[in-house]
Amino acid sequence: MRLVGTRSNRAAIGAKIEVKVQDSAGAVRSIWRTVGETSSFGGNPLELHIGLGAEAHIQSLDIWWPATDSRQHFANVAVNQFIEIKEFADAYTKLDRKPMRMGDTAAAASVKR
Numbered sequence: 001m002r003l004v005g006t007r008s009n010r011a012a013i014g015a016k017i018e019v020k021v022q023d024s025a026g027a028v029r030s031i032w033r034t035v036g037e038t039s040s041f042g043g044n045p046l047e048l049h050i051g052l053g054a055e056a057h058i059q060s061l062d063i064w065w066p067a068t069d070s071r072q073h074f075a076n077v078a079v080n081q082f083i084e085i086k087e088f089a090d091a092y093t094k095l096d097r098k099p100m101r102m103g104d105t106a107a108a109a110s111v112k113r
Contacts, residue, residue: 002047002095003035006087007068011035011046014066024055052079 003012012035019031033048052058058077064070065087072085074092082097 002084004086008065016064018062020059021052021056022059
């Protein structure tokens with residue numbers, strides 16, 4: 001997921017995220033993340049990848065923005081997608097992100113050096 005601040009900082013640094021996940025047995029748990037500062041070589045990327053576990057689905061996604069102390073709530077967000085959420089937006093945007101498999105020689109050959 002990529003967060004974009006409009007009144008908070010554009011990189012959403014300091015934004016807090018809660019993802020409520022339900023597994024196949026019906027157990028619900030919360031996963032918390034905070035957008036942090038970046039470092040070289042992707043040490044702390046601004047785009048978040050949140051692993052949910054096998055056969056889990058998202059019940060809700062909540063974001064608290066740092067400067068405005070506002071909250072956004074989304075329900076029934078599909079898994080395995082790359083989304084962008086703008087501060088104060090009513091909906092998120094699904095972004096097209098092509099998967100890249102490690103060891104995929106066809107994909108590696110298409111990359112210009």
